Amino acid sequence: MAPPATKRRKLEHSDSEEKSEGSFAGFDDTNGAGSDASACAEEDDLDRSDVSMSGAEDFEDLKDDDEGEEDDSEEEDVEEEGTDPAPVVKAANPQKPPKRPAPSLQDGAYTSESFKSNMFKLQVDELLEQVSLRYGKKEAPAENAMRTLKGILESIPSRDALPILEAEKAFKSTGVAIPFPNPRPPKDAKYKLQYERPSSINATGSYPLKIATRNDNNFSIDLVVTMPQSLLQDKDYLNHRYFYKRAYYLACMAAGIKESTEHRFKLSYDYLNGNHLQPILIVVPSGNGDADDFSSAKCQIRILVAVPEDTFPKNKLVPGSNCVRLKGSEDEATNKALHATPFYNSTIQADANVTAYLKLLHATASKADAFRDACVLGRVWLKQRGLGSRSRKGGFGNFEWATLMALLLYPNAGVGGQALSPGYSSYQLFKATLQFLARHDLSKKPFMMQAPGVTIPKNETTPVFFDGPRGQNILFKMTRWSYTRLQLEAKATVEMLSDSVFEHFESAFILKTELTKFKYDATLEIPMAALGLDDTSDDHQQELSDVCRKIHNLLTRALTDRITSLSFILPDEDYWKISSQRPKESQQKSLLVNFATNPANAGRTVDHGPSAENKQEAASFRKFWGEKSELRRFKDGSILESVVWSTKDAGVSVIEQIVLYILKQHVNAQTADQSKFSGDAFASLITAGGMQGQSGVTPFLPIMNAFSALETDIRELEDLPLQLRHLRAADAQLRYASVEPPTAGHHPASVVMQFEASGRWPDDLCAIQRTKIAFLLRIAELLPKAKSDYTARVGLENPSQPAQNQAFLDVTASGGFSFRIRVYHDREITLFERQLKDNSLDGASRESAATSLALYKREFIQSSLHSQVLQTLSTRFPALSPSIRLMKRWFASHLLSSHFSPELIELLVIRTFLQPHPWAVPSTATAGFLRTLAWLSRWDWRHTPLIVDFSSTFSANPADLEDTSAKGLKASDLERIQTRFEAWRRIDPAINRVVLFAATNLDEEGTTWTDKAQPEKVVASRLTALAKAAVKAMRADEERLMNHINNTANTTTQPDLSPQSLFTPSTSDFDITISITPKHTLAPSKKLKSSLQFKNLEIQHQASKGPASTPLVQLFAQELRDIYGDAILWFWDPQTLDRIVGLWHPGVTAQRGWKVKVGWNGEPVRRKGGEGGVDVQLNKAAVLSEIRRVGGEFVRGIEAKQ
Amino acid sequence: MAPEKATKPKGSKSPPKTVADFTILPLTLPSLSGLPGQCKNAKHYIYVKPHAPSIPTATNERSLFIANIPIDATESSLRALFADQLGGSMVERVEFDSPIPAQPMHKRWKTDQPSQDKGDKRGKKRKRKEEALVAEGVVEDEDSALPSIWPGELHRSGSGAIVTFVDKRSARGAMKEIHKAAKELKLISWKSNNAALGVERYKSHTTLTYPPASTLQSSLNAYLTQFTALESMRNKLRKTSRSVPDADGFVTVSRGGRAGPARVEDAERKKEELEARKKKNAVKDDFYRFQNREKRKEVEMGLRRRFEEDRKRVERMREGRGRVRPET
Structure with a gap:
């Protein structure tokens, strides 16, 4: 592998001998022409100084001696460059990123190894195409502006060396402030400040490397200005001296640009990555349309300051050494005892290494072809996860990503070996980099790359990836918690990418994951003012990060395994005017602490501490918990320190209690009082949605117990002609999925009963149905006799289809729980199938057989199978049941439930739990609900099937990476389902019959729950629209929250989004509204609250209630559906039944030629212009009148749109 | 009531009185x-013509076909309509084509002549022969x-x-009478009883229920x-059809004969055996070079x-939700 790589590199670094000064200027020659101009230019030695626009090739423009002094590990590059004087051909310096060729077989079909799958590859290609900068016309004005800026900077007059005070005084006239870092320079400093022409000016960062992406339609170009070495002294690395000089230098440039008359740019100061040691200049277009206005490029230019490499001794700036001495302790002896200043040291190194890293990245890009693409993928990935280079964004951004990847590509990277190979595809590079992050906890075990002798201070919690050759920890801006967050994200993504069945492209790159409402389960908002930080203090930044660390440590300790992650969202920092010192950060801002909880532990009420005998630990425990800590004796005899939380107050979760208590105890009471805790906001919309101190299935335990008791009791019946084989649940109430947990008087829960096989059944479908009735009658007779607390009666159904099930048995147990038993006889399926194939039957009969078969499979096989699966899943995922119930409530509130089978809604939510990516498995009802909504809003059901793999064994905890092998669906199964779906779309391109396609590993048909336009296309579209609206509202609320913590204007006017508002239906889109007489509606409040006060009375009362029959209004609504068929779509909320609304089917409202059977109530109209032609149109008035007559006393009034 | 004040704003013209061979009769609604x-002035339009099925029935000459009956029509309400408002003709019976709940659906064999049964279900003695169909x-x-679980019928709209x-x-x-009423714009009102x-x-x-x-x-x-009796008759019928060749000399395969379940299992086993033998004897499919090549x-x-x-799928996805672009 090595030789070709070397060769290529040689070719690329041909221009190594260029002289530094002015080499940046290359824009002139190259970018305009856009073609191979740079190559030509470089062949011409005279133009050498003007070489390239990119600056990437210009890293040699440091002093000559740089090369000599290069750290030995970098010798590879340098030697080649040195010994190979300027080969003339410039091999790879594409002016524009190579245009991606149209996808062809060569880069598609054989890439399953290197690209997960064709689909993935094709989408990655398109993504890269979309996000990458074109380096074309659009960007040209920005490059123009850079040339102008360079000209200005080069012509700024020097300023003489003056002592600090004098320099400041002299500078005052410019009206530009000097952004000194804190602490301000001492007045008695002996060194002087000075300005001289920069030794070089270069473009750096992602732009010249051609890996820039537009970020919200914006990007930035970095211009690095290297201070001449003559301004610096050896000892300047100590005590901020370098930084004072740097700040002065920057201010001089600001003043120079400001004063240059012919060009107007808007200037402001910012800190590079929020690091207050590194102020930078931000240049934005003037917007006045002159020659240097680059508004159209939609970008900003950042001017950074760098020092020549090796200005300062590297060994003094390793993480373990101290560079900020206390006053008067300059001697080496005391120096040793001082605290190390790794952050300070790394910051200096960062300024010294700007060019070195550009060089590294460029070299890597030419060595590994896919490096640039992998960088772009990384940028997209980071951005979607809200990670960035700024300390407040985690300190891991594009630069860190690219550098990390480049270093991992480095041969002999050190312990752990070379993780990546230059031959990798962009996808492989991306994945391998993530794998590296996922595997290594760099905050516990530093990664030292070619850095012998460098040690990391023991108590250091900052993650370390030490780049020996350049002597820098590239992760120095990160914190422990931001690394944890990065690592969790990396793990989650690696898991997605390792899934051999599903694609996960969207989750990896398209979805924005850092949305508090979707990603986290609880959020604590702490106003900055409440933290009691001294905002006049010099070191506000540092204090803030200290507070964050403290809160992180406190809460992590207090919450233990209740949470799976804890992270911060800090308010953004603003630019500030160059005319002033940095303004104090507004105290109106807030910071957010986000928690992801573990639902199994989150509601635990008792925390066990150390045993009382363990004196030392017990004392520490008591100290931590204060008065909350108490000594308790537990059942197993142990006596432990413990903390007990109450679940009495349903509105306050245990986590909230703990968080606020600990803040009060250890931060201050003010913080605790002013902080706002929010979590699981939607849970209160359903009964027991909050899972307070219990699992989500608890409210269903009574009915589940009653059900198993019933099974035992039926088994024990002696006089049954056949033995019971099994009794299976086939009802939402028996799989933890009904909106209301069933209580006495609920609607009977469906149950499927199967007897042992017997040859005595008749071999005729109709006769089988009658035999079933005989069985049911027998049980109805025997059961109450055997156990007097049962009541049972046989009911009839399906009068029009004698071959379908004709009867059921309603059994009510003593607790008031009732079950609807239907008998399952497996011979029926064969008989139906036989009829289906029987050519001697007439068409209508075979059609009826087909319908009956589908119904039979659904009611007797799939429904019970589905119930079984859901029972298991609900115990596995505590939040699944409440999420489903919330989702169903939403469907009901928007009057959609009659169009979607409950199983389908359940599948939608299950999908969120089984394919939770890019997030972890939801741990609250709110998260499950919102993420399902988000998916629904994105679901392109015309082109994509819903596929749920019940058996998928992803890890609920992203920490265990190993267990990613899918046991259930295989890629081939998926393909088969996909083919089936596509076949449906082919035979029914108008999508009239199967609108939604929902398959599982147990039911590959995909139409069990959705056949026969259940829902209709119009209804499915409405679902999508409603979900989109809901997600939009949530996103708006997210934005409001972000504005709020940043104290951006106009936040006070917007109220929080109330969960209820997502559940308020809009009926404006409907044509008919039938309002129901209040007497017949169901008032949910009436049902929920029992007026009885005593538990025993309540039980007696409940027991006396029979099972609820279907509400009469619902029967009416269902009959309306039968009467009007396709002509009117009916909607109602089964929970309130206060109105039934209708929508004329779009297909029937138009006037059309008259025919006898149009299928709806038509009125004749003369055809316009036609001679005697008669059309027919819907007779809406007569229809309303009919409805009124059928509805009778139900109808309070009917309204219809004109 | 002003009949000319039409229900639809545009209807300055009166609605047509006939269409195809139907007479249009507007009914005033309560x-x-x-x-x-x-x-307020809603009218229901029924379309009436003499009943003329393609295959005449015994009663078609004394029947009328009404299209678009009101959903709450019953035999007695139609009887009353003719008796009280349309000249007093005596209705013998009414058959609705899409009642709710629907008539029980019995699966039938294909027959050469259309089922007579539909028209003569009520009141008449059914012939055994027909029942076997x-x-x-x-x-x-x-x-x-089974006892009926609905107190009465409604009808599908239209x-x-x-x-x-x-x-x-x-x-x-x-x-x-209907012609006359339609022509003279006589007010006929619909009384749902x-x-x-x-x-x-x-x-x-x-x-x-x-x-x-x-x-x-x-x-x-x-x-x-009844079932046992009928089933034995059906079995007899099947037996004859099993043994009697048809005009072309083929014997129709029909249910019965050997016991069912055993046959399936036997067949499966046999099939497996055959396949196993085939596998054993077959040339391995990577034996020849051309096999590998192919x-x-x-x-x-x-x-x-x-x-x-x-x-193509990616292309379709793009159509569906636009270009691949990260969410903001």
Whole structure:
């Protein structure tokens, strides 16, 4: 592998001998022409100084001696460059990123190894195409502006060396402030400040490397200005001296640009990555349309300051050494005892290494072809996860990503070996980099790359990836918690990418994951003012990060395994005017602490501490918990320190209690009082949605117990002609999925009963149905006799289809729980199938057989199978049941439930739990609900099937990476389902019959729950629209929250989004509204609250209630559906039944030629212009009148749109 | 009431009086509370013509076909309509084509002549021969039918009915009366005397759903007796069809003969055996070079095909949700 790589590199670094000064200027020659101009230019030695626009090739423009002094590990590059004087051909310096060729077989079909799958590859290609900068016309004005800026900077007059005070005084006239870092320079400093022409000016960062992406339609170009070495002294690395000089230098440039008359740019100061040691200049277009206005490029230019490499001794700036001495302790002896200043040291190194890293990245890009693409993928990935280079964004951004990847590509990277190979595809590079992050906890075990002798201070919690050759920890801006967050994200993504069945492209790159409402389960908002930080203090930044660390440590300790992650969202920092010192950060801002909880532990009420005998630990425990800590004796005899939380107050979760208590105890009471805790906001919309101190299935335990008791009791019946084989649940109430947990008087829960096989059944479908009735009658007779607390009666159904099930048995147990038993006889399926194939039957009969078969499979096989699966899943995922119930409530509130089978809604939510990516498995009802909504809003059901793999064994905890092998669906199964779906779309391109396609590993048909336009296309579209609206509202609320913590204007006017508002239906889109007489509606409040006060009375009362029959209004609504068929779509909320609304089917409202059977109530109209032609149109008035007559006393009034 | 004040704003012209061979008869609807203004002068239009099925029936000459009957029509309301408002013709019976709940659907064998049964279900004695045409179960009579769980019928919107009069003359008279009424814009009002509407309808359905056990039991007994009798007859029929060749000399394969379950299992086992033998004897499919070559080619073709499919899929996805672009 090595030789070709070397060769290529040689070719690329041909221009190594260029002289530094002015080499940046290359824009002139190259970018305009856009073609191979740079190559030509470089062949011409005279133009050498003007070489390239990119600056990437210009890293040699440091002093000559740089090369000599290069750290030995970098010798590879340098030697080649040195010994190979300027080969003339410039091999790879594409002016524009190579245009991606149209996808062809060569880069598609054989890439399953290197690209997960064709689909993935094709989408990655398109993504890269979309996000990458074109380096074309659009960007040209920005490059123009850079040339102008360079000209200005080069012509700024020097300023003489003056002592600090004098320099400041002299500078005052410019009206530009000097952004000194804190602490301000001492007045008695002996060194002087000075300005001289920069030794070089270069473009750096992602732009010249051609890996820039537009970020919200914006990007930035970095211009690095290297201070001449003559301004610096050896000892300047100590005590901020370098930084004072740097700040002065920057201010001089600001003043120079400001004063240059012919060009107007808007200037402001910012800190590079929020690091207050590194102020930078931000240049934005003037917007006045002159020659240097680059508004159209939609970008900003950042001017950074760098020092020549090796200005300062590297060994003094390793993480373990101290560079900020206390006053008067300059001697080496005391120096040793001082605290190390790794952050300070790394910051200096960062300024010294700007060019070195550009060089590294460029070299890597030419060595590994896919490096640039992998960088772009990384940028997209980071951005979607809200990670960035700024300390407040985690300190891991594009630069860190690219550098990390480049270093991992480095041969002999050190312990752990070379993780990546230059031959990798962009996808492989991306994945391998993530794998590296996922595997290594760099905050516990530093990664030292070619850095012998460098040690990391023991108590250091900052993650370390030490780049020996350049002597820098590239992760120095990160914190422990931001690394944890990065690592969790990396793990989650690696898991997605390792899934051999599903694609996960969207989750990896398209979805924005850092949305508090979707990603986290609880959020604590702490106003900055409440933290009691001294905002006049010099070191506000540092204090803030200290507070964050403290809160992180406190809460992590207090919450233990209740949470799976804890992270911060800090308010953004603003630019500030160059005319002033940095303004104090507004105290109106807030910071957010986000928690992801573990639902199994989150509601635990008792925390066990150390045993009382363990004196030392017990004392520490008591100290931590204060008065909350108490000594308790537990059942197993142990006596432990413990903390007990109450679940009495349903509105306050245990986590909230703990968080606020600990803040009060250890931060201050003010913080605790002013902080706002929010979590699981939607849970209160359903009964027991909050899972307070219990699992989500608890409210269903009574009915589940009653059900198993019933099974035992039926088994024990002696006089049954056949033995019971099994009794299976086939009802939402028996799989933890009904909106209301069933209580006495609920609607009977469906149950499927199967007897042992017997040859005595008749071999005729109709006769089988009658035999079933005989069985049911027998049980109805025997059961109450055997156990007097049962009541049972046989009911009839399906009068029009004698071959379908004709009867059921309603059994009510003593607790008031009732079950609807239907008998399952497996011979029926064969008989139906036989009829289906029987050519001697007439068409209508075979059609009826087909319908009956589908119904039979659904009611007797799939429904019970589905119930079984859901029972298991609900115990596995505590939040699944409440999420489903919330989702169903939403469907009901928007009057959609009659169009979607409950199983389908359940599948939608299950999908969120089984394919939770890019997030972890939801741990609250709110998260499950919102993420399902988000998916629904994105679901392109015309082109994509819903596929749920019940058996998928992803890890609920992203920490265990190993267990990613899918046991259930295989890629081939998926393909088969996909083919089936596509076949449906082919035979029914108008999508009239199967609108939604929902398959599982147990039911590959995909139409069990959705056949026969259940829902209709119009209804499915409405679902999508409603979900989109809901997600939009949530996103708006997210934005409001972000504005709020940043104290951006106009936040006070917007109220929080109330969960209820997502559940308020809009009926404006409907044509008919039938309002129901209040007497017949169901008032949910009436049902929920029992007026009885005593538990025993309540039980007696409940027991006396029979099972609820279907509400009469619902029967009416269902009959309306039968009467009007396709002509009117009916909607109602089964929970309130206060109105039934209708929508004329779009297909029937138009006037059309008259025919006898149009299928709806038509009125004749003369055809316009036609001679005697008669059309027919819907007779809406007569229809309303009919409805009124059928509805009778139900109808309070009917309204219809004109 | 002002008939010319039409229900539709644009209808300055009166609605047509005939269409195809139907006469259009507007019915004035009762005014009820709670209806919006647009329903004030609502009219229901029924379309009437003499019944003329493609294959004549015994009664078609004294029947009228009515299309678009009101959903709450009953035999008695139509009887009253003709008796009281349309010249007093006597209706013998009415057959609705899409009642709710629908008539029990019995699966039938294909027959050369269309089923007569439909028209003559009620009142008439069914012939045994005809009954055998039912492919499963029995056509229930009063004893064997399950108790009805709905108090009465409604009809699908826009469905039709055949009204049979006592004799030809009444039918003709009624038709004439309808012509006249349509021509003269005579006000005919629709009086729904369907008792089973509104709350009562659903209340009584809820009660009827649970018939007494004794009723159920006796209907069961009757059904099973009839079924046993019919089944033995059907078996006999099948047996004859098994042994009698048809005109072309083929014997129709039909149910019965050997016992069912064993045969399937036997066949499966045999099939497996055969396959196992085939496998043993067959030339291994990587024996010849051309086999390998072809296999490779096939694999490559498969990859190529799948790639093309995937590309199309991505294209479709783009149509569906736009370009691949990260969310903001």
